[in-house]
Amino acid sequence: MASLQDIQRRISSTKKTRQITSAMQMVSTAKLSQIQRSGSGYHAYASRLEVVVEHLVAAHLLDNVDAKHIPLIGQRDIKKTGILVITSDRGLVGSYNANVIKQTNDLMKKLSLDTTNTVILAVGGNGADFYKKRGFNVAVEHRGVSDVPSFNEIRSVLKTVIDLYDAEVFDALHVVYNHFVNRLTSEYRDVQLLPLTADTLARMGGNEAQKSEYNVHSVYEIEPDTNAVLNVVLPQFAQSLVYEAVLDAKTAEHAASSTAMKSATDSADDLISRLGLQYNRARQAQITTEITEITGGMVALE
Incomplete structure (x- = not known):
């Protein structure tokens, strides 16, 4: 005794x-409140951009464009798949990282992916370390994401992702992360981001309430031409989705840490x-x- x-x-x-x-x-709860306040404005911008893209699809602007001039919508044989996995840099967040990594591994099994045909793009140290130890090609490794990441902070990662896709380092891109539901719950998300297709763009578009609120019409006068406009809008849209995923994942991380x-x-x-x-x-x-x-x-x- x-x-x-x-x-x-x-x-x-x-x-x-x-x-x-x-x-x-208390610190994690304060960070959670801060990122929720800070991210609300960007979510409004992202929602508006999603509605615009959905209406571009509805206006059939993507039907007859030349994929050679717009790499993000070019369909090619998928030899290698990129997976942008978003985790935290540290522990003390419960099952947050384990959930992302486990379900990402399940996704790889489903798509028959292994070290030979997978390119890992890691935001967060846990994901980078896990896949490096297992012999995967980690083409991007971004650590030290701030508690409330700004777009400028993530800009280099976004540019690198688009550049690697344009250079055909990978032929398709999945973004995987934990989506913040509430303070007690998060859920795994897998978004196939690239290549952008009319179907995926339509699914990613805003909901009916947003379309009605923003009152965006599906008739456009294009100047100077369709390719020039899409080459500006679509990269912004892809970057917006990645940055929004980082914000969402960071919010879920703070909630997991608090819990x-x-x-x-x-x-x-x-x-x-x-x-x-x-x-x-x-x-x-x-x-x-x-x-x-x-x-x-x-x-x-x-």
Whole structure:
């Protein structure tokens, strides 16, 4: 049985741990609120851009364009598949990273992908380290994403992704990440981003409420020509989707961290309560023993 001193040490150590996890929970909750406020404006922009692209598809502007002049919609044989996997740089986020990596591996099995025909583009250290250790070609490795990432911060990654696709380093691109649902829940998402097709663009377009709100019409006068316009709009659209995925994943990361730290704090409270009960019982047993010894000594003296 543990001594009273040992129990006291454990209680003291657990209380210190609880202070740390409680502070980390408050920090993560503050970061979550901050990124939700900061990202609301960009989400409005992204929604409007999605509606415009959907209407470009509805206006049949992509039906007869020359894919040679617009690489993002060019259909080619898929020899290698790029997977942009978004994870965190650190742990203490519960099952956040494990969920992304597990389901990404399931996606690879479904698509018959392995180290020979897969290019990993990693945003976050966990995903980069995992796939590097397993022999995958990690063409992009971006660490140190800030708590509230700006578009300028991610711009270099976005440009690199588009450049690698144009250079035919990979022939299709999937973006995989955890989508923020609420403070307690996130869900895995897989978006096949490239090549952009009329069907995928139509599916990615805004919902009916957004289309009605923005009142975008499907009739366009193009100047100077369709190719020039699409070569501006479509790269912006692709970059917007990637940046929005990074924002979404970072939001889910803060929520996962807050939840994990709350769980750790609650567990520390339970352990402190159990240790306190154990300490009181041990102390009571010690006092009872001392009383018995004193009583026995008095009887002996009589």
